[in-house]
Amino acid sequence: MAHPLSKSLVYQKFLGLSLILFIVAFLLYATFLAIFTTIVLRTRHPQxxxxxxxxxxxxxLCKNVSLALNSSGLKETSDRILQITMYVILGLLLAKNIWAIVSYMRIAWSKTFTFFLEIVAVVLNFYFIFDYDYQNNVTMRCPIQWQIGAFGLFIGYIALFYYIQYIPIIGLAVGEIEPLMTEAKNHRLDMLYELAADFEILKFQFLSCFNRCCTCCFIAPLHYKQNDFTKQWKWWKKFKKQLLESCAREADEDEVEDESEDKEMDKNEQLLHEVRHGLHQLTQTKNRSVSAQPKPGKQFTHKGTKPVGNRK
Structure with missing residues (x-):
């Protein structure tokens, strides 16, 4: 799995529509958490x-308290805008997570746990921002709404770890412990394959739904291309090296050294390919020279004579 060819094939699959789906899902969920946190911070404790x-x-007595408020805790225009925006994001997140659960349900039940957490956070957030008739003009939440909203925010940040765990610079600094560093690199490589597989499934589900809804503009999934993998994704390696040097210089210096090792491995692979090509040409030349020589037992003399071999 750590071979450059395997990495190149994974990058070809993931750095496309799958990466776009991952970024859109991450930005949508990050926006949800940001607005949710803002609404909670703008709301005072019911007590x-x-x-x-x-x-x-x-x-x-929540209704009586809400009706008794005259000037404190009244909603502003920004509060209403945040509430309407949150309703839209909640609908998109609910549709996305149901779609993801249906996609993974027939493959691995364990994959659906993260999406269930997101759904729980969405439902709890909806109950927190939902207004009863006596709450249309006030920001005050009932005690039960406040408790459920706080727990929903906690669940929401736990579900965020599904996305940020794939960011290379986020992790524990274990550079001084070699066995842990090796294990961490292998685990991160496994996570890369897992992430590519997860959103490859969602990509095919998205293309299937799109092609069913729009039959006039069929989009076929892309396949692998025959390219020299030693020349692929050089920009990605360069960007990754610069990122590690600037953001994780002390914690992940070995990762920067691995980039030079990868380049050396690429050179060795190219040299091995050239050696194999040269041996193949030598083998073909030898076969042609052997086929051009007369076979034993069927030697002939000069013209006018009979064959020398195989006389009865």
Missing amino acids: EYYSLTGFNFDSD
Whole structure:
């Protein structure tokens, strides 16, 4: 799996529509968490409103407290914009996660756990921002809404680890412990193949749905191309090396050394290919020279004479 050819084939598959789907899914979920956190920070704890209105801290009195608020905790235009935007994002996330669960359900049930976490976070967030009739003009949430919203935000940040675990510069610095460093590199390589497989499945599901809905513009999945893998993705290696040198110089110096080892391996592979090509040409030349020589037992003399061999 660590062979340059295997990596090149994985990059050819992943650096395309699969990568676009991953980036879109990550940005959509990051936007969801950012807006969710903003709404929570703009909302005060319900106990402040209970103390302001003189009611006991009881969930059954939430309606009375909301109606008693005159000037405190009123919604602003920005609050309504955030709420409407959140409703749209919640719908997109719910559709995306249901689609992902259906795609992975027949392959591996363990893959659906992360998407179930996202759905739980979406449902809890919806209950947190949902307005009852007496909450249309106030930002105050009932105590049960506040508790569920806090737990939903916690679940949302846990589900975020599914996306950020694939970022190379995010991880534990284990450069001083060689066995752990080797194990971490192997694990990260496994994660690369896992990520490519995950979004390759989603890519084919997306193309299948798109081709069913739009029969006039059929899009066929791309296949591998016959290229010299020693010349592929040089820009990616250069970018990765610069990124590691600037962001993780001390924690991942061995990774930078691996880039030079990969280049040396590429040169060795190219040299081996040239040697094999030369041996193949020598073999063909030898075969032609052997086929041009007369076969034994069928030697002939000069013209006018009979064959020398095979006389009865």
